Amino acid sequence: MGNFVRTLSDRACVVASDTTWMEDAALAQLVTTSQLEGMQRVAGMPDLHPGRGYPVGAAFFSVGRFYPALVGNDIGCGMALWQTDLKAASVSLDKLDRRVGNIDGAMEDEALRAQAMAAHGVMPGAHDASLGTIGGGNHFAEFQQVDTVFDADALSALGIEAKRLLLLVHTGSRGLGERVLRSHVDTFGHRGLVDGTPEAEAYLAQHGAALRYALCNRELVAQRLLANVRADGQRVLDVHHNFVAPAQMLGATGWLHRKGATPSDQGPVLIPGSRGDHSYLVQPLAISDDTLHSLAHGAGRKWIRSACKDRLFKLMTPTQMGRTALGSRVICNDRQLIYEEAPQAYKAIDSVVQALVGAGLVALIARTKPVLTYKTRGECCE
Numbered sequence: 001m002g003n004f005v006r007t008l009s010d011r012a013c014v015v016a017s018d019t020t021w022m023e024d025a026a027l028a029q030l031v032t033t034s035q036l037e038g039m040q041r042v043a044g045m046p047d048l049h050p051g052r053g054y055p056v057g058a059a060f061f062s063v064g065r066f067y068p069a070l071v072g073n074d075i076g077c078g079m080a081l082w083q084t085d086l087k088a089a090s091v092s093l094d095k096l097d098r099r100v101g102n103i104d105g106a107m108e109d110e111a112l113r114a115q116a117m118a119a120h121g122v123m124p125g126a127h128d129a130s131l132g133t134i135g136g137g138n139h140f141a142e143f144q145q146v147d148t149v150f151d152a153d154a155l156s157a158l159g160i161e162a163k164r165l166l167l168l169v170h171t172g173s174r175g176l177g178e179r180v181l182r183s184h185v186d187t188f189g190h191r192g193l194v195d196g197t198p199e200a201e202a203y204l205a206q207h208g209a210a211l212r213y214a215l216c217n218r219e220l221v222a223q224r225l226l227a228n229v230r231a232d233g234q235r236v237l238d239v240h241h242n243f244v245a246p247a248q249m250l251g252a253t254g255w256l257h258r259k260g261a262t263p264s265d266q267g268p269v270l271i272p273g274s275r276g277d278h279s280y281l282v283q284p285l286a287i288s289d290d291t292l293h294s295l296a297h298g299a300g301r302k303w304i305r306s307a308c309k310d311r312l313f314k315l316m317t318p319t320q321m322g323r324t325a326l327g328s329r330v331i332c333n334d335r336q337l338i339y340e341e342a343p344q345a346y347k348a349i350d351s352v353v354q355a356l357v358g359a360g361l362v363a364l365i366a367r368t369k370p371v372l373t374y375k376t377r378g379e380c381c382e
Contacts, residue, residue, distance in 0.1 A: 004359035014044035029055040046355035047300025056260040059292035065192035066255035073181040076214025077172030078240040082233040086165040088145040102377035120216035130174040132220035148367040173210040241297040261294040273349030276324035282362040299346040309339040332375035
C-alpha cells in the first residue's frame with residue numbers, strides 16, 4: 001500500500017495521496033472516534049470529510065459494543081447501478097429531460113410499490129409514500145454513459161454494454177432512517193449499545209428494516225425513471241455504504257460500521273464523482289483489515305453547504321449551474337440545493353480513485369460520464 005495509507009494514531013489511518021484534499025477537521029474527528037470505548041480501528045477513505053461530530057467517508061471497527069450514531073440517520077444509503085436498453089449515441093438529451101418527468105411525489109402505481117415492498121420484506125408503515133423518491137442532500141439519480149473502458153472482460157462479466165446508457169441511483173432509507181436514529185439518540189444519546197442487550201437487539205431490528213427499505217427505495221426509483229423514459233433495465237449492482245454489521249477482523253469478532261464507505265468484499269462497485277465529474281466502476285483487489293474492507297463511496301465534500309451559494313451565486317446563475325463542463329444536464333429546481341451540490345463543492349474524483357489504486361485496493365474497470373442528473377423538479381425537497 002506504499003505511502004497511500006497514512007497512520008494517524010495506533011488505531012487510526014487514512015487512505016490518501018499527496019494530491020488528495022483532506023481537511024484537518026476530518027482527520028481530527030477520525031482520531032477522536034478511534035478513542036471511543038471498544039473501538040479497535042478506524043479507517044478514513046480518500047473522500048473523508050467532516051460530519052456532524054463524526055467523519056463521513058470512513059469505517060469503524062469496535063468490539064463489545066456498536067455505535068448507531070456512527071451509522072447516522074440515512075441507514076442503508078447506497079448506490080444501485082442499472083444497465084438500460086437505451087443506446088447512448090441515439091439519445092436526445094432534450095427528449096430524455098422531458099421524459100424523466102417528476103418523481104418527487106409519491107408513486108401513483110401503488111400495486112408496483114406493494115409488490116416491491118413484499119419482495120424486499122418491507123412492512124407497511126408511515127413512510128410508504130416516500131418509497132420511490134430520492135430525497136434531498138447529495139442524493140440523486142443519474143443517467144450515465146461509458147466513455148473509457150479499462151477492462152473489457154470485467155465489464156462484460158457484469159452484463160454491461162458500453163454503448164448503452166447506465167442508470168445510477170443514490171439514496172437510502174429516507175425518513176425511516178431518520179426516525180430510527182432520532183429514537184435511539186433521544187433515549188441513549190451517542191453512547192454505544194452493548195452486545196446482546198435488549199436495547200442492542202431492538203436497534204438492530206430497526207436497522208435491518210431500514211436496510212430493506214433502502215434497497216426497495218432504490219429499486220423503485222430506478223423503475224419509475226425507466227418507465228418514464230420508456231426503457232427497460234437490469235440491475236447490475238446494489239451496495240449499501242451506511243450500516244453496521246457483525247464482522248471478524250484484526251483477530252477479533254466485533255462490529256464494522258460504515259459511514260459513507262463502500263464495502264470492498266462484495267464485488268465491483270461504482271464510485272461516483274460530483275454532478276459535473278466522471279464516475280469509476282472498479283474491481284476491489286486487496287481486502288485489507290488495515291482499511292477495514294472498505295473503499296471510498298464518492299468524491300467527498302470540500303465545502304460546507306452553507307458556504308456554497310455565497311461562493312458561487314455571483315459567478316453562475318441557477319440555469320448555468322444546470323449545465324456541466326462534461327456537457328451533461330442537472331435537473332434541480334431547488335435554488336439552494338443546486339449551489340450546495342455544485343461540482344466545485346466536491347473533491348476531484350480522479351484524486352480519490354487514484355489514491356485507492358495507489359494503495360492497491362482497486363483496479364479500474366471503466367469510467368463513465370454523466371448525461372442527465374435528477375435531483376428534484378420541485379422548488380424544494382426533503
